[in-house]
Amino acid sequence: MIKFENVVKKYNNLEALSDISLEIPKGKIFGIVGKSGAGKSTLLRTINQLETIESGNIYVNEVDVTKLRKKDLRLLRKNIGMIFQHFSLLETKNVYENIALPLRCSHLKKDEINKRVIELANIVGIKDKLKSKPRELSGGQKQRVAIARALASNPNILLCDEATSALDPITTKQILNLLKKINNEFGITIILVTHQMEVVKEICESIAILSEGKLIQVGETDEIFLSKNNMLNTLIEEEQILPTSGINIKLFFPKSFTESSFITKMARELNVDFDIAYGKLERFQNHILGSLIINIAKNDENKIIEYIKNHNLEYEVIINE
Numbered sequence: 001m002i003k004f005e006n007v008v009k010k011y012n013n014l015e016a017l018s019d020i021s022l023e024i025p026k027g028k029i030f031g032i033v034g035k036s037g038a039g040k041s042t043l044l045r046t047i048n049q050l051e052t053i054e055s056g057n058i059y060v061n062e063v064d065v066t067k068l069r070k071k072d073l074r075l076l077r078k079n080i081g082m083i084f085q086h087f088s089l090l091e092t093k094n095v096y097e098n099i100a101l102p103l104r105c106s107h108l109k110k111d112e113i114n115k116r117v118i119e120l121a122n123i124v125g126i127k128d129k130l131k132s133k134p135r136e137l138s139g140g141q142k143q144r145v146a147i148a149r150a151l152a153s154n155p156n157i158l159l160c161d162e163a164t165s166a167l168d169p170i171t172t173k174q175i176l177n178l179l180k181k182i183n184n185e186f187g188i189t190i191i192l193v194t195h196q197m198e199v200v201k202e203i204c205e206s207i208a209i210l211s212e213g214k215l216i217q218v219g220e221t222d223e224i225f226l227s228k229n230n231m232l233n234t235l236i237e238e239e240q241i242l243p244t245s246g247i248n249i250k251l252f253f254p255k256s257f258t259e260s261s262f263i264t265k266m267a268r269e270l271n272v273d274f275d276i277a278y279g280k281l282e283r284f285q286n287h288i289l290g291s292l293i294i295n296i297a298k299n300d301e302n303k304i305i306e307y308i309k310n311h312n313l314e315y316e317v318i319i320n321e
Ligand code: ADP
Pocket: 011, 014, 016, 034, 035, 036, 037, 038, 039, 040, 041, 042, 043
């Protein structure tokens, strides 16, 4: 388990992390999300102490990592793998050597290193490229090598800093599937920093949303998605063009909600008309969640809201700006 307690980080006058308290359970896939400059990478890098902090405590498996001496810090970092947006591979070394690098520092025998490199290459699906140099690989293949290298010392935590931001959507999905497999098979806790909504939806069981160094929301991803005024919306780049007359109401359909004919039934029962202004079904890991914006006449607002409330649906009246 990873636990942040009142963590403050400053860069000169800038408070990059303001009093962050947060727990990340063991074995989770956890997202740290927010816009660029929110403090996501800084928070991630405090876990393995690539960034030190001004005040607060950070516990990794009950050890306060802010108090570690050099030798213990080295042990901590062995236990925490990390991958980056731009892969950080050694360009002059081939794939085999890149993966073997952390193993060479661990006094393993040559044949043990060989066995482990091949095992890792198999896990990440890159064993036919062991002799290639990084420049001969696609972005997705480079990230696979970086993942293999990060797993070499058998860590139980993997930190991913915008690991799919430089990849196309199909490759992103493949890398996310690989991360899911690693989490599943080896029980490794995965913490991802991302500004990509697709990453959040595809893989994160829980998320923390940061804004300007502050923790503004934390919880299970689908619950946050369904909560009113959730800050995830700030990450969705697509524009919703809504009618400027009448009232726009956004409805959220949770995974437990089976009444798919809800709105047609509502129209019939209340004898009201409405337009569908915007609708979207989204896949969150293995289940579907939906949001729908309907445009109604002002006169119908009260009875429609009453009806929605009686059916225990979450809703939000969208204020025209
Ligand atoms: P994010 O990962 O959400 O994009 P960062 O954690 O990289 O955000 O940065 C948070 C804030 O701290 C930003 O305003 C950034 O400019 C600043 N910052 C990050 N690293 C440094 C640094 N080494 N020196 C000075 N300011 C920094």
